[in-house]
Amino acid sequence: MxxxxxxxxxPEKILVKEEVDMVExxxxxxxxxxxxxxxxxxxxxxxxxxxxxxxxxxxxxAMSGGIAEVVxxxxxxxxxxxxxxxxxxxxxxxxxxxxxxERLKDLTIDSAEYRKYELALLRAITRIxxxxxxxx
Amino acid sequence: xxxxxxxxxxxxxxxxxxxxxxxxxxxxxAKLRKAQDELDKIKAYALKMEELVRRVTRMLPVDSHPLxxxxxxxxxxxxxxxxxxxxxxxxxxxxxxxxxxxxxIQNRDQYERIGVWVFGRKVKDYLAxxxxxxxxxxxxxxxxxxxxxxxxxxxxxxxxxxxxxxxxYLSYTHFASPVxxxxxxxxxxxxxxxxxxxxxxxxxxxxxxxxRDAIVxxxxxxxxxxxxxxxxxxxxxxxxxxxxSAMENATSNCGEMVRYLTLIYNKRRQExxxxxxxxxxxxxxxxxxx
Numbered sequence: 001m002x003x004x005x006x007x008x009x010x011p012e013k014i015l016v017k018e019e020v021d022m023v024e025x026x027x028x029x030x031x032x033x034x035x036x037x038x039x040x041x042x043x044x045x046x047x048x049x050x051x052x053x054x055x056x057x058x059x060x061x062a063m064s065g066g067i068a069e070v071v072x073x074x075x076x077x078x079x080x081x082x083x084x085x086x087x088x089x090x091x092x093x094x095x096x097x098x099x100x101x102e103r104l105k106d107l108t109i110d111s112a113e114y115r116k117y118e119l120a121l122l123r124a125i126t127r128i129x130x131x132x133x134x135x136x
Numbered sequence: 137x138x139x140x141x142x143x144x145x146x147x148x149x150x151x152x153x154x155x156x157x158x159x160x161x162x163x164x165x166a167k168l169r170k171a172q173d174e175l176d177k178i179k180a181y182a183l184k185m186e187e188l189v190r191r192v193t194r195m196l197p198v199d200s201h202p203l204x205x206x207x208x209x210x211x212x213x214x215x216x217x218x219x220x221x222x223x224x225x226x227x228x229x230x231x232x233x234x235x236x237x238x239x240x241i242q243n244r245d246q247y248e249r250i251g252v253w254v255f256g257r258k259v260k261d262y263l264a265x266x267x268x269x270x271x272x273x274x275x276x277x278x279x280x281x282x283x284x285x286x287x288x289x290x291x292x293x294x295x296x297x298x299x300x301x302x303x304x305y306l307s308y309t310h311f312a313s314p315v316x317x318x319x320x321x322x323x324x325x326x327x328x329x330x331x332x333x334x335x336x337x338x339x340x341x342x343x344x345x346x347x348r349d350a351i352v353x354x355x356x357x358x359x360x361x362x363x364x365x366x367x368x369x370x371x372x373x374x375x376x377x378x379x380x381s382a383m384e385n386a387t388s389n390c391g392e393m394v395r396y397l398t399l400i401y402n403k404r405r406q407e408x409x410x411x412x413x414x415x416x417x418x419x420x421x422x423x424x425x426x
Contacts, residue, residue: 011181043345044354
């Protein structure tokens with residue numbers, strides 16, 4: 001069966017480099033999935049999850065945006081930051097989430113600061129979600 | 137003429153210099169290893185990004201983004217010179233300084249204005265002494281961090297789009313291996329495209345999400361900051377490599393010097409003994425005569 005060769009790369013390191021059956025990610029127009037034979041695609045990614053399936057198993061990552069390219073069954077994800085579910089430090093994410101929530105309370109909605117902490121909150125929530133989903 | 141004691145003192149001083157250079161070499165080696173790890177981390181990302189941008193821009197019309205457009209009239213040129221704050225690393229800083237200096241001299245008549253954004257105290261001093269226009273400077277960058285680079289990149293992009301500069305060059309030291317570093321001088325903006333250079337690969341059209349302009353709008357600034365980030369990290373790695381070899385040379389030169397001086401010292405000592413003996417013998421001879 002045709003496979004996708006997936007590469008997930010962050011400025012920190014190469015997170016994933018293997019043959020997989022399917023990739024799902026959170027694009028700027030919502031979630032999308034890629035199967036072998038997909039057309040050439042270039043899309044920006046938003047804060048959210050990346051999932052890929054291999055041999056019936058699903059692997060999950062939390063990421064904070066980036067760019068995805070699909071050419072010739074080669075999927076390349078260039079992420080700003082990314083963490084595999086099993087390496088996420090839930091306690092830290094929890095602290096980050098609480099801090100962001102705290103900050104958001106005293107800020108007005110349209111300030112740049114607000115936007116910044118809103119994104120921080122979103123990242124923290126995604127990380128917690130990804131990490132806890134694995135345990136279930 | 138140097139006395140025996142002078143030579144001895146000199147040998148002692150060179151020996152202690154050698155101890156220092158040897159230590160510095162070991163420190164640099166340790167720092168180099170760390171910097172190399174850092175470089176390896178970002179390398180994959182930077183290369184992929186480069187590849188991706190090259191592939192994408194090949195299919196774009198040249199005027200689809202201001203960062204891609206080559207301007208017909210180039211008046212103001214900017215050079216980003218990246219080197220280091222500290223010396224004792226051989227020709228590392230001078231090489232980068234020379235590239236900017238030579239470019240300025242050669243093209244002074246061609247352009248209205250040539251300026252430099254400089255990273256590192258040593259190369260800043262070098263260029264300032266040679267009357268090169270320094271627009272901005274960054275010194276004491278301990279660790280390259282994403283935030284700083286992004287600020288620099290977005291400022292650069294903004295100034296470029298506003299027509300503040302028509303062409304931007306990037307000059308840094310490429311890390312080929314621990315003992316080999318190459319100073320490079322390359323065009324940064326407008327972003328180089330291989331438009332029409334190769335038709336075979338350009339036979340497909342991407343499906344862009346949300347749309348092409350939005351993608352290009354996020355991709356190019358990201359590419360720019362990655363490029364600068366990578367150059368900074370490479371430069372730091374090269375610096376440690378350069379310092380390591382410089383200190384290695386210094387250490388071996390010290391050894392050579394000590395060997396040479398020891399030889400002189402022994403010769404001189406022998407001469408002294410010989411002439412003293414001659415004196416004694418001569419004296420005894422004279423006494424016997426009476």
